[in-house]
Amino acid sequence: MKNSRLVIVDGVRTPFCKAGTDLAALGADELGRIAVNALLTRTGLDPQLVDEVIFGCVAQPADATNIARVIALRAGIPESVPAMTVQRNCASGCEAVTLAQERLLAGRGSIFIVGGTESMSNIPFLFRQTTAEKFSRLSRAKSLGQRVQSLAAFRPADFLPRIGLMLGLSDPVSGLNMGETAEVLAREFGIRRDEQDAFALESHKRALAARERLSQEICPVFLASQRGASHLAVTNDNGPRENQSREALAKLKPVFDRKTGTVTAGNASQVTDGAVALLVMSEEKAKRLGYNPLGLLSGYAYAGCDPARMGLGPVYAISEAQSKTGLRPADADLIEINEAFAAQTLAVLKSSSRSLAHSPGEIPAEKLNVNGGAIALGHPVGATGARLVLSSLKELERRRAKRALVTLCVGGGQGAALWLERN
DSSP states (O other): OTTOOEEEEEEEEOOOEETTSTTTTSOHHHHHHHHHHHHHHHHOOOGGGOOEEEEEOSSOOTTSSSHHHHHHHHTTOOTTSOEEEEOBTBTHHHHHHHHHHHHHHTTSOSEEEEEEEEEGGGOOEEOOHHHHHHHHHHHHOOSHHHHHHHHHTOOGGGGOOEEHHHHHTBOTTTOOBHHHHHHHHHHHTTOOHHHHHHHHHHHHHHHHHTHHHHGGGBOOEEEEOTTSSSEEEEOSOSOOOTTOOHHHHHHSOOSSOTTTOOOOSTTBOOOEEEEEEEEEEEHHHHHHHTOOOSEEEEEEEEEEOOGGGGGGHHHHHHHHHHHHHOOOGGGOSEEEEOOSBHHHHHHHHHHHTSOOTTOOOOOOGGGBOTTOOHHHHOOOTTTHHHHHHHHHHHHHHHHTOOEEEEEEEETTTEEEEEEEEOO
């Protein structure tokens, strides 16, 4: 189809900060607004030209439903421009990009702002359904006697909250949380604790070495001081640890299987706040507007797998993308595998090197996550996929290289794989 190639003109992201730290006071909608405003400033795009805004968000806040629309309006996108929120768990940011491609192919727009946002600090605690019913009865009580009777029905257990973050990181089909699925793969592939810790340490080292390079994709976030008179600028990711060591990692206790487990807080991705915004459009529109894009989306695929082994999703998605594009990992100059867990990423590497029907072929370690990954940088789940696209294209540009493969495992048993190319 003519003019069907989607190019990524540019992108920007907020710093990625550990939940409960620098960005905790900002909701996912505000983080998204900051990223979109910075993108519009950086690209000089007239907001009137945008056909649609598409944003990924996993834990969509109750006070900002269809968060993409809230972000768009607060960022100054005209009211006439529609917006939609997408949710494919960890691949939501990828979904925003590939949905723009599908919109383009369908002739339903040619200029899009896409991305993802997540404030994991603000994922709420929840009441049990029985507690909610008691509150409902209390609200309907009309007489003093009815109110007293309703209040008397409450028990201390009614106020024990259900932690929304933990619920979201658990799979109702397999009955396992995401960390437990990583333990499944560690046992299946014989991945030792010291291997996982070594992988985690390398992630921190690479992220620290890349700090100046990564700053090129980051916009500052200004926070009001407690007195409101001055502002603090958050300018860097705060996840990478300069003092991280094998010894420190070895001291951490397993989180998900305390007796025989190997997955710890140190060799798993960090719970993080952050947002990413990308300007994407048809190749023809980019030429007409005088943009020199970072690159283009040359192919992609999503695939399903066993939810209990969801970490192998990239293996299946890469294989599916190969059937559509003919491209294998060996064809990539750079490869990004989201580091949900060290055990999970190592399992993908080991699975890819085996002679299996779905194996996409060996993934060269020297091309993998060259600027660190989610173990160091963090994993704001709705935004990560878009960050991988942005970071990969920026690194291709620096290296004057041609092609990158971006892939993620997805909670619930899925994988995503996107092929990106520099023009």
